Amino acid sequence: xxxxxxxxxxxxxxxxxxxxxxxxxxxxxxxxxxxxxxxxxxxxxxxxxxxxxxxxxxxxxxxxxxxxxxxxxxxxxxxxxxxxxxxxxxxxxxxxxxxxxx
Amino acid sequence: xxxxxxxxxxxxxxxxxxxxxxxxxxxxxxxxxxxxxxxxxxxxxxxxxxxxxxxxxxxxxxxxxxxxxxxxxxxxxxxxxxxxxxxxxxxxxxxxxxxxxxxxxxxxxxxxxxxxxxxxxxxxxxxxxxxxxxxxxxxxxxxxxxxxxxxxxxxxxxxxxxxxxxxxxxxxxxxxxxxxxxxxxxxxxxxxxxxxxxxxxxxxxxxxxxxxxxxxxxxxxxxxxxxxxxxxxxxxxxxxxxxxxxxxxxxxxxxxxxxxxxxxxxxxxxxxxxxxxxxxxxxxxxxxxxxxxxxxxxxxxxxxxxxxxxxxxxxxxxxxxxxxxxxxxxxxxxxxxxxxxxxxxxxxxxxxxxxxxxxxxxxxxxxxxxxxxxxxxxxxxxxxxxxxxxxxxxxxxxxxxxxxxxxxxxxxxxxxxxxxxxxxxxxxxxxxxxxxxxxxxxxxxxxxxxxxxxxxxxxxxxxxxxxxxxxxxxxxxxxxxx
Numbered sequence: 001x002x003x004x005x006x007x008x009x010x011x012x013x014x015x016x017x018x019x020x021x022x023x024x025x026x027x028x029x030x031x032x033x034x035x036x037x038x039x040x041x042x043x044x045x046x047x048x049x050x051x052x053x054x055x056x057x058x059x060x061x062x063x064x065x066x067x068x069x070x071x072x073x074x075x076x077x078x079x080x081x082x083x084x085x086x087x088x089x090x091x092x093x094x095x096x097x098x099x100x101x102x
Numbered sequence: 103x104x105x106x107x108x109x110x111x112x113x114x115x116x117x118x119x120x121x122x123x124x125x126x127x128x129x130x131x132x133x134x135x136x137x138x139x140x141x142x143x144x145x146x147x148x149x150x151x152x153x154x155x156x157x158x159x160x161x162x163x164x165x166x167x168x169x170x171x172x173x174x175x176x177x178x179x180x181x182x183x184x185x186x187x188x189x190x191x192x193x194x195x196x197x198x199x200x201x202x203x204x205x206x207x208x209x210x211x212x213x214x215x216x217x218x219x220x221x222x223x224x225x226x227x228x229x230x231x232x233x234x235x236x237x238x239x240x241x242x243x244x245x246x247x248x249x250x251x252x253x254x255x256x257x258x259x260x261x262x263x264x265x266x267x268x269x270x271x272x273x274x275x276x277x278x279x280x281x282x283x284x285x286x287x288x289x290x291x292x293x294x295x296x297x298x299x300x301x302x303x304x305x306x307x308x309x310x311x312x313x314x315x316x317x318x319x320x321x322x323x324x325x326x327x328x329x330x331x332x333x334x335x336x337x338x339x340x341x342x343x344x345x346x347x348x349x350x351x352x353x354x355x356x357x358x359x360x361x362x363x364x365x366x367x368x369x370x371x372x373x374x375x376x377x378x379x380x381x382x383x384x385x386x387x388x389x390x391x392x393x394x395x396x397x398x399x400x401x402x403x404x405x406x407x408x409x410x411x412x413x414x415x416x417x418x419x420x421x422x423x424x425x426x427x428x429x430x431x432x433x434x435x436x437x438x439x440x441x442x443x444x445x446x447x448x449x450x451x452x453x454x455x456x457x458x459x460x461x462x463x464x465x466x467x468x469x470x471x472x473x474x475x476x477x478x479x480x481x482x483x484x485x486x487x488x489x490x491x492x493x494x495x496x497x498x499x500x501x502x503x504x505x506x507x508x509x510x511x512x513x514x515x516x517x518x519x520x521x522x523x524x525x526x527x528x529x530x531x532x533x534x535x536x537x538x539x540x541x542x543x544x545x546x547x548x549x550x551x552x553x554x555x556x557x558x559x560x561x562x563x564x565x566x567x568x569x570x571x572x573x574x575x576x577x578x579x580x581x582x583x584x
Contacts, residue, residue: 021450031459041410042410059533065339079203084427085429097439
């Protein structure tokens with residue numbers, strides 16, 4: 001982005017929180033410099049005027065892929081649950097999600 | 103290194119009952135035992151399961167049944183391909199202890215063709231890297247010089263084939279992760295057209311770019327493996343609904359009358375010895391009857407920047423699934439959000455964290471237009487540039503990597519310098535096109551150099567015909583003592 005402010009430590013901290021990553025101060029310092037360098041390199045494309053060029057999200061366009069509506073075996077439930085860190089009553093068990101009830 | 107025997111020859115001998123699959127396997131397992139402590143190509147060797155599979159092939163042969171095109175051929179799998187009941191780590195702590203509940207389609211197809219899976223190979227964590235140093239289990243070493251990297255991210259598979267641990271292996275290529283390590287290790291590595299090989303059971307990095315392909319010691323072996331693993335798979339919705347590839351029959355057709363374009367942008371910023379070998383490969387194409395011309399596709403210069411926005415953006419989404427809930431590592435905490443964060447912070451290495459953050463940033467409010475969307479428009483420009491070149495040329499030729507194998511540690515503290523290793527391979531992924539790296543002599547330091555051929559989407563036949571010509575020229579050059 002032409003003239004965009006350089007990536008800051010606060011930007012990286014914000015992005016890390018969005019991505020559910022907890023960074024140490026040293027990591028935050030290191031990553032800020034490294035990511036800013038990559039984004040500086042990307043300035044070569046951010047500056048281009050490509051407003052008339054359509055985006056390509058996928059090189060080999062394939063759309064609306066459907067399969068026959070027939071029953072086929074799925075993964076074995078017990079085998080899937082055996083891979084989970086914590087299970088209860090055939091379900092994935094996680095720590096509490098909401099705050100304590102008032 | 104043991105004398106390479108091609109997968110072709112091995113399968114023929116096993117099918118004819120001249121050699122037992124179990125004996126073939128024994129020889130390769132002995133090579134792994136003797137050499138892999140130093141190379142560290144493998145995260146896991148599944149010797150017992152491999153012996154059982156080899157005995158089953160021998161029984162089929164004895165019973166007069168067809169044991170398949172790859173009967174008794176040992177194969178190594180990059181450790182991002184799911185193997186039912188067998189650990190699949192992506193060389194990451196976050197998949198610690200995970201045993202997938204299903205096989206990747208490529209694994210099923212290899213087994214059905216009689217191949218013997220001998221193990222899972224080391225890689226850069228989640229395929230993010232160009233040196234196989236970003237592994238939670240330590241680096242892989244280049245069999246040609248163990249102070250050097252094997253390239254990456256499929257460095258373990260490349261090293262396994264280069265060291266003679268297996269005749270063939272599978273890797274995945276998102277920005278060059280098959281071709282670059284193939285070049286640095288001195289083996290053949292092919293990235294097929296996007297959609298020709300199923301990604302079902304390939305742990306996703308950047309879904310619009312990832313493609314599985316073979317490593318081999320010969321172009322014919324790479325073609326053989328491609329035929330076995332290729333073809334439509336209803337389990338992968340991006341798999342192209344076309345007949346299975348048939349490429350072996352064209353390998354000796356030559357390139358008389360073809361036009362080979364030497365891609366001038368790929369010669370910029372590349373070491374002089376690599377440029378010299380690329381020009382020699384071009385001369386070999388001319389000697390084989392092709393018209394050779396230099397061609398410019400200026401758009402490919404933008405590939406690196408576009409890739410390092412698109413791939414991280416897709417990765418940041420794909421890797422959201424590692425949350426400590428359904429599989430792999432969990433680091434406990436008082437609530438689920440804190441558990442997610444603690445798990446991801448402990449489970450991912452530095453490069454994976456960098457890419458996730460880069461991708462999250464490129465997709466975040468206020469920056470998506472300038473970065474991610476702009477990169478997708480550049481992707482269109484690159485495809486247009488290639489299309490223009492392919493109106494004149496049948497294939498394009500360039501180096502695979504800017505240099506021979508670099509020293510372990512040389513680039514690991516500077517991500518941007520590492521990313522530049524992929525500058526000649528990335529544009530093919532952005533375009534979805536096939537490309538192949540063929541060993542072509544050595545550099546000033548005596549280490550292997552790979553030259554790269556590129557072709558339009560689904561033109562694997564043309565690509566492999568030209569690859570066979572370059573391989574023959576390399577062999578006769580090596581026979582003359584360079």
